[in-house]
Amino acid sequence: xDRQNAGVDQVKVEAPAIKRPRRPRWATRSPGRLALYRIxxxxxxxxxxAVGVVLIPxxxxxxxxxxxxxxxxxTEFHWARRLLAFLRRRYNVWSAWLRRRHWIVRALAALxxxxxxxxxxxxxGAFSLVGDWFGTHWGWLRSPFFG
Numbered sequence: 659x660d661r662q663n664a665g666v667d668q669v670k671v672e673a674p675a676i677k678r679p680r681r682p683r684w685a686t687r688s689p690g691r692l693a694l695y696r697i698x699x700x701x702x703x704x705x706x707x708a709v710g711v712v713l714i715p716x717x718x719x720x721x722x723x724x725x726x727x728x729x730x731x732x733t734e735f736h737w738a739r740r741l742l743a744f745l746r747r748r749y750n751v752w753s754a755w756l757r758r759r760h761w762i763v764r765a766l767a768a769l770x771x772x773x774x775x776x777x778x779x780x781x782x783g784a785f786s787l788v789g790d791w792f793g794t795h796w797g798w799l800r801s802p803f804f805g
Contacts, residue, residue: 681695682695695734696734699730699731699733699734699735700731700734700735702730703727703728703730703731703733703738704727704731705727706723706726706727706730707723707724707727707728707730707731708727709723709727710722710723710724710725710726710727711724715771715774715775715778716775716778717775721749724745725742725745725746728741728742728745729742780799780801781801781802781803781804782801782804783800783801783803783804785799785801786799786800786801786804
């Protein structure tokens with residue numbers, strides 16, 4: 659028996675190929691229309707992706723929106739398909755790692771997320787806005803950028 663076949667047979671398992679959705683018929687009729695379609699996909703996907711990135715630290719569907727934006731981009735762009743697959747793997751690894759940690763580590767992760775949300779709200783001027791609603795004009799509530 660040679661070394662290659664010694665022991666258990668190894669089967670190489672490949673990830674299923676991601677099929678590109680079919681383009682609308684009007685987009686494939688000319689190169690100009692295809693370019694217009696790809697630009698539209700890029701703009702829509704980029705907008706959804708940008709909104710998702712902004713919403714990541716906040717409670718809610720931030721990562722879901724990021725994945726949705728990348729999925730839109732992945733319909734036309736190979737780099738987006740690769741990035742989407744990479745981010746899915748990283749997100750699943752991070753979630754699994756965090757679930758296996760002690761509750762103190764999970765609480766620290768939640769506190770870090772809360773601190774990031776509060777810092778973002780402060781920078782964007784949300785505290786100053788709410789303070790103005792209640793007639794409170796404390797200096798530390800003002801945003802350093804949108805003061």
